[in-house]
Amino acid sequence: MSNIYDHAYHLEKAIRESTDFQNLKSAYEAVMNDPESKQMFESFRDTQLNLQEKQMQGLDITDEEVEKARNVVELVQDNPTIAKLMEEEQRLNVIIGDISSIITKPLEEVYGFNQDEQ
Amino acid sequence: MSNIYDHAYHLEKAIRESTDFQNLKSAYEAVMNDPESKQMFESFRDTQLNLQEKQMQGLDITDEEVEKARNVVELVQDNPTIAKLMEEEQRLNVIIGDISSIITKPLEEVYGFNQDEQ
Ligand SMILES: [Ca+2]
Ligand SMILES: [Ca+2]
Known part of the structure; x- marks a missing residue:
């Protein structure tokens, strides 16, 4: 039992120390340190979460919301950070x-x- | 990167060798080796999966299905295996x-x- 948890913590450490994880962390910090990108990313995340929530509750998504989501995705895709x-x-x-x-x-x-x- | 996978396989091995996993395996085999329990368990699993599928598709669940599910749960709870x-x-x-x-x-x-x- 404790052995499982020991191995889980070793795995967590390996993830944390991996190049892949460090690159993700740097990429996230780069976005957070650029006010324009940060605002765009947060707007993108909010839009995605709102739509997901509405879908899960079985609510209708308006044309305006679809249009807004499309605009946010386009902005985000054009932002290299x-x-x-x-x-x-x-x-x-x-x-x-x-x-x-x-x-x-x-x-x-x-x-x-x-x-x-x- | 390969380090992450090494640790994941170590964790898998620790799970597989744990008392908790071995007990689950034995408990599952005990059910499978008793024809009455096996049939009941499979009926329970099928009923659960059907209801879940219907819910995810937003379909109505009939009174008959609710009654059937209730019966299956009662049978299952009374079976010690x-x-x-x-x-x-x-x-x-x-x-x-x-x-x-x-x-x-x-x-x-x-x-x-x-x-x-x-
Ligand atoms: Ca910028
Ligand atoms: Ca029996």
């Missing part, structure tokens, strides 16, 4: 997804999935 | 949840959550 951050986020997401697949494999085997991989 | 499996599943879910919190902590810190824990 934010584009860099999104690239690094994507990279970390792949790693986190891989880790999740690796550590849930024992459970999948119990429940009979991926039996050909055993 | 399945009750044991669910207890072990719950235990593993807590561990997996803890691991997930531990390894996503660096990301949370980048995005400014849990700043008091840094």
